Amino acid sequence: MGRDQEHDDVASELLAGASYHHEEPDQGQELADSPLSEHISNEVQHFAKTYGLIRKLDVLQKAATLIQGDTKPADVLNITHREVVATQDETARKWRQPIAMYLTVVITALGAMGQGWAQTSMNGANLYFPTAFGIDSDSSRDNFIVGLINSGIYLSCGLLGAWLVAPLNARLGRRGAVFGATTISLLSNIGGALSQNWQQLLAFRLVLGCALGVISSTLNVYVAECAPAAIRGAIGVSWQCFCAFGIFIGFVANVAVYDYGPNTWRLQLAAPFLSTIPLLLLVYACPESPFWHIKHGSRYDLAFLSLARLRNTELQAAKELYQTYFQRHTSGADHKPNTPYLQTLTQLFTIPRIRRATLAAYTVMISQQLCGINIISFYSSTIFADANFSNHGALLASVAFGLVNFLGAFPAVWTMDTLGRRSLLLLTLPVMALTMLAAGLSFSIPSDSPAHFTLLAATIYLFCAEYSPGMGPVPAAYSAEVFPLSHREIGMSSAVAVTNLWASALSLTFPALLSFLGSQGAFTLYAALNVVAFVLVFLFVPETRLKTLDELDVVFSVSTRRFVRYQVMEYMPWWTRRYVLRQGKVELSPLEMEEEYSVLEQEDDEAS
Template sequence: MADTIDEKTGTGRTEQIRDTSSSDRDFRLEEIDLNSNRDAKIKNPLAGIPHDALMRNVEDFAREREMTDLTDLLKKGAQIAQRPSEFETIEGLTDREREVLRDEVLHRWRQPKALYFTVILCSIGAAVQGWDQTGSNGANLSFPQEFGIPDTEFLDAAKTIPNPNFTHNLWLVGLINGAPYLASALLGCWISDPLNNFFGRRGVIFFSGIFCLLSVIGSGLSQNWWELFITRILLGIGMGSKASTIPIYAAENVPASIRGGLVMCWQLWTAFGIFLGFSANLAVQDVGRITWRLQLGSAFIPAIPLVIGIYYCPESPRWYMKKGMYRKAYNSYIRLRNDPVLAARDLYYVHAQLIEESHIIGKSSYLVRFVELFTIPRVRRATLASFTVMLAQQMCGINIIAFYSSSVFVQAGSSPRTALLASWGFGLVNFVFAFPAVWTIDTFGRRALLLFTFPNMAWTLLACGLCFYIPEDSKAHLGMIALFIFLFAAFYSPGEGPVPFTYSAEVFPLSHREVGMSWAVATCLFWAFVLSLTWPRMVAAMTPTGAFGFYAGLNVTALVMIFFWVPETKQRTLEELDYIFAVPTAKHMRYQANVAFPYFVQKYIVRNKNAKLEPLYQMDKNLAEGQARSASISEKP
């Protein structure tokens, strides 16, 4: 069952999601269990349907959806979706239509302006997130004194004996810093599902933008620590709902071939927002007692174009389809694709896969959908994978630097101004090194980037911690600490930086996408709160060397979790991922341990040039031929 809205009356109704024709079922050559895909096959839901039956199905679909004026176009789209590698032989296609189909392979970045405008608006939302995160970084050097909770013991913990208020001050500073992440994890992320249901993706982004606009202004005007705490709680409501929605919105709008590169703009521009936040911290460093107010309040700047620009973007076609508004979905696709035939193809293909999803999922309430994250096997595997990559983002220790770099550098012996400059350098490295992921995330894949970067983040953090043993009066002391922090950021930015939000936005079926993303983002931001809360106390109790060493060990742990629990998703449509996550976790783990790891040892350690990797997934013939053709065309000069 699926909720729909009558476009003429505006009233709500409930209708059964059903096949447009029994022929779809009658002529399927093979059924794949989307809860237990033990053969790891990836299937085109239109494969095996005879031409005449497919055309009848399209006619029924167009009639039921009141789109009979588009019947001929939908027939073309259905044939292309069924035989993506054979579009040159499909009768009735114009030269223009064949040309745009070729361009999908030869010029995959040649996309409509509306698509790029949508991605830019999503990027601005990410910049808001990053700037919000770093405002408190510089403010940590002054707001505690303003409110009578000095944390000088934290900044100099390795050298002094703490006074009786030491522990209290550390926890209070950590609580204020972590308040947005606590509110996001407990409230902001979870309200995004019902908000999306009623207001759509754009409405939720507008809602969250208002919170991010007003709350940061309020934080800069706070007169005591609890007012600051409350405004940062309100900020967390906006941050959580925005972070749970924008990556989904981007993932649903962009083509599969460049989805990773465009959806990862969330992280690229979060990194840019972090850089802007550090720049703002540095710019107002010498204005006196209101420095921290300007550092916190300046984050309102990118929120203004976000709340204005979002209503110039098309709504997600998949959200319209979820609501039964197929005409509006087609109109959105028209704005997001280079030709109407591409819009018709994507509309019908997504519809066909939604039928497959409905066979195992159906309709459920919000609470039931949350429970189903852990009970429906296909959804549970996506829940585990998204949990792993999101938790790993905090296990890697990046937010040690994002939240507390100024304090870390002061503890390393720098002046406040030097600490802000060093933090600015970290923000610049974080932003610049995120750019390679735009191309590599869809080439090498999400999983490969993670497996490459986590070992490197582990040794750079460990080296950074050991550099605290260098005598403080040595010029190498601060320089080496900064060097390894910058190297850590350089490895983080193209790997664990862009992957978690991109990955989590794509792995859930449409029926559970909002609540699944809420779960994933809540996981990430809850542990960000834990990190923010505990770091001041941890560094005081364990010394910087011990604390950095602890997070280096967590990087190794995260690497093992990713190796066993995170499947690859690159260049798959959102609907094809149903088959990826239908493969049992045990089968995936056995493959990694018994096939993938021995191959890695043979190829990269033993240097056996003849080593071959037996693939886990077996693609449907149509999909395999289509990918092979795409690869061969791409390789031509």
């Protein structure tokens, strides 16, 4: 038997998990004496020698025994009591993690705060900088310039920043890419505050957008690669939670400096640099992503050092490392040359399984922009001011909006894996449409009436409360999981680019839209766009709740045409009869998936 075939046989045994069984040794016979265990032990030795882990041979052998899935931790030869407890705690006390693991969450939170703060700093500055630069008339030219400055961070992120993620990560590593982009972010925030004309301000906002694009995409991938499987979903929501917290802090900062005269907007634009300093200090205190070490050079020795810091015991680190090795070995990933960047990008649209994931990810990202949340984030102070709030009152109303946005994100930690991604969107989008419409109708009430203030503020806050647990966290989490491992980085980057390009388009056109349609017309339009988003999600976004990566391959094996037909011809009539007509015994025929599905070798026999 050749060495490669021997590897494949052992890989099949190990990856079979709980479904794999072998004969129990005779009573009194040591586990290591069984032929199968000896076979695996030889492979572990080969792995340890090949990748410079021979000093960790004992812990690797214990990890290989656990991977088989039919041995209790307490029965593993030479296992310690601490290792047994840590293994049991993976499910019983899954939030008991080492400091290094939580430090990765902290730097992710700081990066998210910086992005949210950078968005809302412009919200307050909108009340001042147009006058400072003489672009405060209601002309189409001035409206375009103000919109361009507001959309600058989105525009540059979508056109350049998101596409720099893969090459910068390959060259600098996850931590290096974050450190470099954060340094640029710090300088851009200060530079924007010191701008002497609108052209300089626009230039600094464009540079800031590129930096934020690299930070957001890299940190989302980084924390997902560092987190253990049991809490990866909940930790994935942390980006949206702390981005919302950054938005809230930004609103608070806007109020804190609102009365500082003509330089108020400069202080508001400079303030986000405060979140970049601790991020710069802490990023290299965290270990590099273990999967980055494996992807770039198959450095399993360095990956083990990272995992050992991120897990409670070396046994857990060894188990995760060894599983990854065999998964990559059986798929041939360890032996394939890196695919050129442009070819990998092209495969997002040419390989059927990946193309369907791309369509679903882009749909949720675009829907996030269609709902209108970023317009409120950027222009809420302007909207409240147009409703005859004072500048101070408008900023205070925006603070409350930021607080609702932050607190509303927490339910997603529990509902993301219970209700599901698709279900959360379909449940919240109709309510978001109604609250946006109600906000628009509030402008029909005379502005001097208390009802005008009450209805406008209440409906905007209700809209935000529905957005925060649904359309807020779902798009990023969904886009990060639907792509196969081979295309996850570039897939996520492209999805971030799409959402930022749409955000820039909407932000760029909103001042002119507000001038043309008025506040009532603009809100009514976005109410309609929420309905459009609902339809898009219903037709093109499959559910991914509680699915493994292999199961997601099967989910996306169904052609888009067949999925849409099922939603319209089967699911919609069933839902109507069950919940509208109250016919309780109606059954829904399941959507049948393809079997024996191969991700990269699939022929596109069906319309996709």
